[in-house]
Amino acid sequence: MVQRKIKTVYDVVCPFCGTLCDDLEVDIDLTTNLVVEVRNACQIGTAKFYSSNPGEHRFEKPLIRENGKHKEVSWEEAIDKAAEILIKSKRPLLYGFSSTECEAQGKGVELAEILGCILDNTASVCHGPSLLAEQDVGIPTSTLGEYKNRADLVIFWGSNPVHAHPRHLGRYSEFIRGYFRKDGRNDRFVVVIDPRNTHTAQIADLHIQVNPNEDYELFNAIRALLREVELDEKEVSGVPISKIKELVDVIKSCSFGVIFFGMGLTQTLAHHRNIDAAICLTRELNDHTKFLITPMRGHYNVAGANTVFTWNTGYAYSIDFSRGYPRYNPGEFSSVDLLMRDEIDASLIVASDPASNFPAESVKSLFKHPLIAVEPHETPTSAFADVVLPPAIAGIECEGTAYRMDHVPLRLRKVKDAPGECLTDLEILERLIEKVKEKKGEK
Ligand code: SF4
Structure with missing residues (x-):
């Protein structure tokens, strides 16, 4: 039997999604130059490492x-x-x-x-509309490390990290213990705003089911209620006013909040105007508490x-x-x-x-x-x-070099x-x- 010689590479950065997890361990069989095991990555990150092994779909010559x-x-x-x-x-x-x-x-x-x-x-x-909005109104943002250590309110708006960024929740935003959030998930309130009952929505504390393509109206209803304007409608974007008021109360009572938004905002009807409204809302929330916003970048x-x-x-x-x-x-x-x-x-x-x-x-x-x-x-x-x-x-x-979704540059490793x-x-x-x-x- 041929003895396999295995090399383990530690602290590998995953080159799949914008979360850029940097704690992977990858085993390489030195006799065959094949990836034989990947630890700590999610399913999609693991699949990318295995896809590097030669096979019928891998090109090896021009x-x-x-x-x-x-x-x-x-x-x-x-x-x-x-x-x-x-x-x-x-x-x-x-x-x-x-x-x-x-x-x-x-x-x-x-x-x-x-x-x-x-x-x-x-x-x-994907996030071109986010860039257009940032050029128009700027962006109050921070690093994933800050959110991990401080956020007690996390809003996922038009994004579904359980599928698109699976370890985001475990490393930075939901289940992780932070310096000021020692009890992890119990120290955070999680809101999902999405027309669909996604897997991320199913594990949230509050799911706001907004009508498709009507996020812009919902942003402005929240902004109006923050300014104590009375709305003479029963609902906005399919969401009852009582539920929007409940959300406003949750937002105002947090000590550090963040909105993570995805293509459910950038690629729906109002495109960069959605992001413009999201950023303006975030800025206005800083009159009440600390609030920041970050796009969930894909590639x-x-x-x-x-x-x-x-x-x-x-x-x-x-x-x-x-x-x-x-x-x-x-x-x-x-x-x-x-x-x-x-x-x-x-x-x-x-x-x-x-x-x-x-x-x-x-x-x-x-x-x-x-x-x-x-x-x-x-x-x-x-x-x-x-x-x-x-x-x-x-x-x-x-x-x-690669830039994480929060613009932190990380050095990619060769395994x-x-x-x-x-x-x-x-x-x-x-x-x-x-x-x-x-x-x-x-x-
Ligand atoms: S969450 Fe993204 S970066 Fe992290 S292991 Fe999964 S695919 Fe890779």
């Missing part, structure tokens, strides 16, 4: 599509073909970046500037993508370099809108799978034109790509080598930049 089928080629050939597609295109799109590390994101900005193309990240289909480094894009260009997403300098206009320069209007004639997708979550018409438009995917797995996007450039998975097979010929996202983008410059005669 691929080019020929006669409708992918064939393996050298890195030289694949990079040459990808660069050729990008420089021949009149209006290329660089999209994704939220599931890779900050150093690679910076290279994405550099490539977009050289190409004079559109640069966008996944915030454009593990979407906050990093927004930060890196902003420090390089001044803008967090939906950026157009076609005039030689960055311009910003969500709606005009965001990926889905551009694809719907069929204005994109080639795409480079990095660490993302838009074909599985964009509207069908925009996916049709994406597939109509040359497509390059920097993607470790077979996905609906990479399956239709003309060029597939297989990367090492950041946070598992290479190091890097094992990447299989086959995979390069890091950073190396792939550096090679592309060199080849594009060479073909444009800039070297």
Whole structure:
């Protein structure tokens, strides 16, 4: 029997959701270079580590599509073909970046500037409205550590962490003991505001079942009651006035409250106006008690993508370099809108799978034109790509920096080598930049 040699890596950061849990332990079989056990992660985080093991869905060599089928080629050939597609295109799109590390994101900005193309990240289909509202009215916010130690009232509005951020509740917001909340769950009052009876709602102390798309009205009813305005309605947004008054009493009597909001607010009818109202409510609550607000970011480094894009260009997403300098206009320069209007004639997708979550018409438009995917797995996007450039998975097979949902930067760890010929996202983008410059005669 072959003796297995196991290496354990401690304090690993999970590269899946914006909670960025940093207490994982991962066992690697050194004889096979396989992940054999993951401790402390939730189910979805664990699945990501196992997905790095070679298998039929993991790419290990660059691929080019020929006669409708992918064939393996050298890195030289694949990079040459990808660069050729990008420089021949009149209006290329660089999209994704939220599931890779900050150093690679910076290279994405550099490539977009050289190409004079559109640069966008996944915030454009998730928390873009939060960024718009923050630009309008600012944001009173803090770190997850502060909430863990101090919050005695936690409101989840339009978010369902039991499914989307499973360890958020156990590490920061609900069940955890904090410095001033020694009795954990017993020291906190938890409210869920959601049209659905989600699993998070089922373990809350109070569930407010607001009508779909009517959160904006509910925010303003709460703001009016806080100012002691009498409302001459029996209900607002499907919630009886007596229940809204009960919520206002709960809020006013807490000593430290926080609102965690998700895509149930950003992607419903009032979009950034919902977040605007949420932030204004939070600010006004500080006349009564201490109150803060934090978006529940999904992809593990979407906050990093927004930060890196902003420090390089001044803008967090939906950026157009076609005039030689960055311009910003969500709606005009965001990926889905551009694809719907069929204005994109080639795409480079990095660490993302838009074909599985964009509207069908925009996916049709994406597939109509040359497509390059920097993607470790077979996905609906990479399956239709003309060029597939297989990367090492950041946070598992290479190091890097990632920003947690509260904008705390954490260092991702490498736990094992990447299989086959995979390069890091950073190396792939550096090679592309060199080849594009060479073909444009800039070297
Ligand atoms: S909650 Fe998020 S970051 Fe934490 S282990 Fe689960 S997927 Fe990973």
